[in-house]
Amino acid sequence: xxxxxxxxxxxxxxxxxxxxxxxxxxxxxxxxxxxxxxxxxxxxxxxxxxxxxxxxxxxxxxxxxxxxxxxxxxxxxxxxxxxxxxxxxxxxxxxxxxxxxxxxxxxxxxxxxxxxxxxxxxxxxxxxxxxxxxxxxxxxxxxxxxxxxxxxxxxxxxxxxxxxxxxxxxxxxxxxxxxxxxxxxxxxxxxxxxxxxxxxxxxxxxxxxxxxxxxxxxxxxxxxxxxxxxxxxxxxxxxxxxxxxxxxxxxxxxxxxxxxxxxxxxxxxxxxxxxxxxxxxxxxxxxxxxxxxxxxxxxxxxxxxxxxxxxxxxxxxxxxxxxxxxxxxxxxxxxxxxxxxxxxxxx
Amino acid sequence: xxxxxxxxxxxxxxxxxxxxxxxxxxxxxxxxxxxxxxxxxxxxxxxxxxxxxxxxxxxxxxxxxxxxxxxxxxxxxxxxxxxxxxxxxxxxxxxxxxxxxxxxxxxxxxxxxxxxxxxxxxxxxxxxxxxxxxxxxxxxxxxxxxxxxxxxxxxxxxxxxxxxxxxxxxxxxxxxxxxxxxxxxxxxxxxxxxxxxxxxxxxxxxxxxxxxxxxxxxxxxxxxxxxxxxxxxxxxxxxxxxxxxxxxxxxxxxxxxxxxxxxxxxxxxxxxxxxxxxxxxxxxxxxxxxxxxxxxxxxxxxxxxxxxxxxxxxxxxxxxxxxxxxxxxxxxxxxxxxxxxxxxxxx
DNA sequence: GTGAAAGCGCTAACAG
DNA sequence: CTGTTAGCGCTTTCAC
Numbered sequence: 001x002x003x004x005x006x007x008x009x010x011x012x013x014x015x016x017x018x019x020x021x022x023x024x025x026x027x028x029x030x031x032x033x034x035x036x037x038x039x040x041x042x043x044x045x046x047x048x049x050x051x052x053x054x055x056x057x058x059x060x061x062x063x064x065x066x067x068x069x070x071x072x073x074x075x076x077x078x079x080x081x082x083x084x085x086x087x088x089x090x091x092x093x094x095x096x097x098x099x100x101x102x103x104x105x106x107x108x109x110x111x112x113x114x115x116x117x118x119x120x121x122x123x124x125x126x127x128x129x130x131x132x133x134x135x136x137x138x139x140x141x142x143x144x145x146x147x148x149x150x151x152x153x154x155x156x157x158x159x160x161x162x163x164x165x166x167x168x169x170x171x172x173x174x175x176x177x178x179x180x181x182x183x184x185x186x187x188x189x190x191x192x193x194x195x196x197x198x199x200x201x202x203x204x205x206x207x208x209x210x211x212x213x214x215x216x217x218x219x220x221x222x223x224x225x226x227x228x229x230x231x232x233x234x235x236x237x238x239x240x241x242x243x244x245x246x247x248x249x250x251x252x253x254x255x256x257x258x259x260x261x262x263x264x265x266x267x268x269x270x271x272x273x274x275x276x277x278x279x280x281x282x283x284x285x286x287x288x289x290x291x292x293x294x295x296x297x298x299x300x301x302x303x304x305x306x307x308x309x310x311x312x313x314x315x316x317x318x319x320x321x322x323x324x325x326x327x328x329x330x331x332x333x334x335x336x337x338x339x340x341x342x343x344x345x346x347x
Numbered sequence: 348x349x350x351x352x353x354x355x356x357x358x359x360x361x362x363x364x365x366x367x368x369x370x371x372x373x374x375x376x377x378x379x380x381x382x383x384x385x386x387x388x389x390x391x392x393x394x395x396x397x398x399x400x401x402x403x404x405x406x407x408x409x410x411x412x413x414x415x416x417x418x419x420x421x422x423x424x425x426x427x428x429x430x431x432x433x434x435x436x437x438x439x440x441x442x443x444x445x446x447x448x449x450x451x452x453x454x455x456x457x458x459x460x461x462x463x464x465x466x467x468x469x470x471x472x473x474x475x476x477x478x479x480x481x482x483x484x485x486x487x488x489x490x491x492x493x494x495x496x497x498x499x500x501x502x503x504x505x506x507x508x509x510x511x512x513x514x515x516x517x518x519x520x521x522x523x524x525x526x527x528x529x530x531x532x533x534x535x536x537x538x539x540x541x542x543x544x545x546x547x548x549x550x551x552x553x554x555x556x557x558x559x560x561x562x563x564x565x566x567x568x569x570x571x572x573x574x575x576x577x578x579x580x581x582x583x584x585x586x587x588x589x590x591x592x593x594x595x596x597x598x599x600x601x602x603x604x605x606x607x608x609x610x611x612x613x614x615x616x617x618x619x620x621x622x623x624x625x626x627x628x629x630x631x632x633x634x635x636x637x638x639x640x641x642x643x644x645x646x647x648x649x650x651x652x653x654x655x656x657x658x659x660x661x662x663x664x665x666x667x668x669x670x671x672x673x674x675x676x677x678x679x680x681x682x683x684x685x686x687x688x689x690x691x692x693x694x
Numbered sequence: 695g696t697g698a699a700a701g702c703g704c705t706a707a708c709a710g
Numbered sequence: 711c712t713g714t715t716a717g718c719g720c721t722t723t724c725a726c
Contacts, residue, residue: 013703024713037711058471060411061703064718079435085426092453104451106439124405231637264639290578292611371697408719411702
């Protein structure tokens, strides 16, 4: 066998470097870790050897020896949805600052398998876990808590658990938005819900109802359409609402994506937004600002939620005892041009 | 110090299990790895101990000993964009089947730091790398190739490198789409480009021009608006095009997001799609099917690109020598309702 | 079948 | 300042 070092590409170890630079094992380690107790000349010699040999540290071994990986795991239900993307942006940014790496898991993956796959999979490689919008976390939350594995939920809402979590004030956001519509003179306000298995969707509906109640307006079941957070539901919801004998003059969709669907449906019927129908969304995804008309919506501090959750996780990592609680970040009404004062419909 | 085993949560090792079940060190390892050379009774005893102690394998140590991590890295420019989400879905699915985990890196992170951070960061923890839509890969592609580090580019296009890659037939897609518009009778066709620093954007523009040429139609510079793949560019592009003394009767946007922007702009001017202006996009993102009207577009097999790239990477992992080439997956024209035969404008 | 022992590549005392 | 030496937790020959 002539050259069997083809396989060995990059297989330069700390030992090779030591040999090449004529120092010992541990000294190379010191150089690598910027230990100040190394004579400049020695350091230079080692650095040189590192360059020449193309040595690169083996994180795997380092992690094992040190007992920490500097990797945190993020569990998301799915990718490609702008909503989660925003949260991820926050997580990513925070992780970057701290020099941590990110391991991504999708819920659907292996969802069928053992409930504690999260814990077992993660053990040893991930120092902590961020759970984004968990759907049925009952499966693994127990394991996580029992093992005292550091983790925090993001946008959980309404899940009965003691796990630390960060969410947004969905109830208040919906309340304020509804109140704004009422202030504009609207009396019949349609509502398109999100997936009702999600706490945030429930909270938004409750906020809407509470605002109606607060202003002594009736809560009409026919004005509440059950959606699922997808655009299609916005289209169908708006159509259903507009087909009512006594249609609403404003529609509040539980998220921007459905609001966009509703806007399309409204226009498709030859009605105008906001002249004929006011529309308001929830989330304030980037796109909603560039629609025509720009969408009035309730901003959810998505990126910030990601940041805060990550910081909380770091806190837990540093002080295992510290009981970090659940926090809710404020939502904010963003008034743009898809809403207008109530006036009688021409028809 | 009363109980100091709080820190030790989950710190059960293979050694503890061995002791508890009265077997040796290595036997436990055999059980864990489903080695058939273990007497059922022994296996049962070990399994029991594992259960009782709540032992969970340390992937870190396993990886070090085995010399493989079962983790592959994915480098993306950004999250939260539906386009990348689709690709990720494909990657994720394929990885799942193979039992691999996914480490996510964003380009912006540490982008400023050393060019070979990719290689160094990745060494030892990631077995291979998937580079999605790399913008200026010149920085690290060299290192990757030099080290023969397994990697494949996704939707690279026009980057002069020998790295294996998978893309889509952008040129052909644009050609076919333009030809379709011409077949509909359109003669002045506006074009909104993508970020021209991306190969795919260039290819699409060239495909458009080629189709025009093939049908002996003039290529008018004023009909080509330089966009950037974002919605806003679609709005501005459409406005610029429609403000022309001799506006186009159809607009071809280099991606669906800009096509959506263009649709909004057209409608905002009181014109109708497709009656007054035909609009065609590129990508076929999920949303484009639920627009009103549904968008005619060129489908890019995004998810499949992710799948194929991942498979290519696995091939490389198994046969390091094997020279996998660059492949292009076919695009396909999806005709929906945003395009219609040409007719003279009323105005 | 099962035990013993030699690493995987690195860190972290502990001497000197 | 630098060399030496135990491990980190697991895999994997090699014997018995």
